[in-house]
Amino acid sequence: MSAIAGKTVMKTFPAELEELYAMLGFVKEQARALSMHPSHIIKIELALEEALVNVMTYGYPHQKGTLEISCSPAQKLGIKIVVKDHGIPYNPLAQANKIMAALPQEGQILGGYGIYFILKIMDETEYHREDECNFLTLIKYNS
Numbered sequence: 001m002s003a004i005a006g007k008t009v010m011k012t013f014p015a016e017l018e019e020l021y022a023m024l025g026f027v028k029e030q031a032r033a034l035s036m037h038p039s040h041i042i043k044i045e046l047a048l049e050e051a052l053v054n055v056m057t058y059g060y061p062h063q064k065g066t067l068e069i070s071c072s073p074a075q076k077l078g079i080k081i082v083v084k085d086h087g088i089p090y091n092p093l094a095q096a097n098k099i100m101a102a103l104p105q106e107g108q109i110l111g112g113y114g115i116y117f118i119l120k121i122m123d124e125t126e127y128h129r130e131d132e133c134n135f136l137t138l139i140k141y142n143s
Contacts, residue, residue, distance in 0.1 A: 008072040030071035047121040059087025078141035
């Protein structure tokens with residue numbers, strides 16, 4: 001099933017790294033169905049991989065869980081991807097300003113820049129928590 005004709009397509013996955021390529025494949029299929037440009041699909045895949053790995057690694061530190069990914073057409077000819085998880089509360093966007101303000105010192109090991117990467121690639125990014133769930137929304141326009 002594809003995210004065409006204004007429909008939202010949703011799929012639930014185990015929040016396990018072994019499922020990463022299935023998750024990315026699902027979203028790429030939806031992006032192709034929405035006629036996203038191949039260069040945008042690559043960018044979506046990069047940003048989404050970072051977001052998904054973060055949720056799987058840090059959202060469920062002591063338990064197994066699930067990720068629900070939904071894809072729908074964005075209003076400006078693009079794709080809207082929502083990643084929903086039941087993991088620990090964490091707003092990755094709250095860290096973005098701190099990360100962007102912090103310049104790495106010479107010899108310092110870089111880390112925690114994944115959200116900065118996501119913000120640079122995607123056109124819109126939002127987070128909210130509702131009913132004990134985290135929702136990360138990523139939007140990429142076909143322009």
